[in-house]
Amino acid sequence: MKSKEKKFFAGGFGQLTIPLIAIALLVIFNLIRDPSFFSITLSHNNDGNTVLSGNLISIINGASELAILAMGMTLVTAACRGQDISVGAAAAIAGSVFVKVLMASSSINAGTVILAFVCSCIVAMLFGCFNGVLVAVFRIQPMIATLILYTCGRSIAYWINGGATPNVKSPILSGIGSFIPGIPIPTPVLIVAVMAVIFKLLFRFTSLELLTQSVGINESAAKLNGINATFIKLLSFIILGVCVCVAGMIGVCRLGLINHETLLIDVEMDTILAVAIGGNNLGGGKFKISGSIIGAYVIQMLTTTLYAMKVSSTDVKAYKAIVIVLLVVIGSPVVKKKFDKVIRNMKSLKDADSKGEAKA
Template sequence: MPEALKKLLWPLAALGVLLLFNTAMNPAFFSITISDGRLTGSLVDVLDRATPVILLALGMTLVIATAGVDLSVGAVMAMAGSLAAMLLVDMQAHLSAVIVLTLGVCALAGLWNGVLVSIVGIQPIVATLILMVAGRGIAQLMTDGQIIPIDSSPGFAFLGGGTFLGLPFTITLAVSAVVLTIVVIRFTALGLFIESVGGNETASRYAGLSVRGVRLSVYTFTGLCAGLAGLIYASDITAADANYAGLYLELDAILAVVLGGTSLMGGRFYLAGSVVGALIIQTLNTTILMTEINGASVPVEYNLVIKALVVFVVCLLQSETVKQMIMRRRAVHD
């Protein structure tokens, strides 16, 4: 079995267990009906709701593969929503111009991170922390800290709420982004360059690789992904919420990458794994919301504890040391 597939096994197994839990506890989880020419059901919701984190995780995987990290993605999401609101509501700009401009600005924000990391030489966690703090501030400045409703543009509402091919349009966006990224990264030498930079920077440089160029492009790409995620978030609630859009989602994105089997040390990376990681997180969220114990919802104080436990178990399963310990024990028993 190729290594990438082997790596995918554990996250898929975890997702499977979560789904199995739902077959036992919430049969309603799997019901899918058609209303207004659109499939509706919790499974569809999971895919729909997971889209922002899937997009963030795509960029985050590549950044982490270069032994970096990007903490600013949540703040960039907030910037994207606020900027789009400003352009659409205050300036009545055309939708396509708004999307292009917003994504452009977010890509620039990503490039800024890349410059700080690869040219100025600041550690990634510190460099991106700057934008994490400043980005949300900028977003709040743009909206005066208020929630700005964006209800004048049906086209904008389509991004996060429209129906395409009988499914939420977000699913099309997520699938295209994932396929496009995998094709570009895996069917060119780009993926190899990224792994090489993360694996051994000095060796990469001696091999004639533009380490700086690789870093700049992965951070820019992450900014772009965060921008798209921010547009979807704002479109979903048809409002720009600078205070809460993307808040703490950088952590979900990093978690998705880790659950997917990519090491934070850099080097080898698994895009499909990160997507499964994002799906695990969202399935878990929806499961907690839907599960009832003795006819009552899960008490809210337990939400985070349950999440932490599941994440802990999945991480244990991923750990080589734990795997070896289990193997050794089995060998002794035999």
């Protein structure tokens, strides 16, 4: 009993304690505020498909890009002890390449979409490689190395588009961005699920997770054990490149156009936040991808809750900041220690009381 209690306050779910508490708090808050927030209905959209709709669905759907980016970011954070702040810009580049290839081909069919995806994937991986080489080979801190692409990425996307924001319309693209006919679940959600499964399989059948953690915890020790730390770091950036490409594609397909300025704007900050809320140490080392995914949903749920409370979209940031500060304060080691102390004091008092009673 005692050890169980202790374990809970020391984080019974390990690092997942804080994101789970955050989700629970948000759910309770919404239940009190307006129980109909959670209602899910089956409705028909404009194309005549039967689709699920409701706040919960829009939360899960809206957080898709964030969740995908957070998965890749977790790996980079763990291996390189720093974050990539260029994901938004890189996604804009990937999206631009995706649209460029589609525009160049005569008709949009399954083949050209796959070709476009592969092309944009290669480009995103190349940019990931660029960041990775700076970080792994030249030993530059990740935030500074990716600052380069952050500064010029969106302009490169603008340049690829030739100064325009072209439209692409096709049933295949809207299938990726919203719903596939006959399936009531939004496609981006399915893509997140597929990505999560791929990561799970990757960790199950390769030693990537172990290697990444050992590089992040102590690089020189990892090197002495024969781990190629440079390659692991580079690989984490390349994997993030793939995630960036998928996120960029979803972003483009949602709107049916590429706008280099607004595609996944400010997503880099939200992604890092998702990783941090997920209980991962931003200083590298041990990580849990599931935490980051939950973190992404926490952020989206918070945003949707604020929208439901009629907060205007520009003001949301201020309220978000307050919640973030509350969350990190609760999770901070100092506060945790104080909290533990209070619990222990109460317990020792109780013990003393019970002893006193026994004596009496």
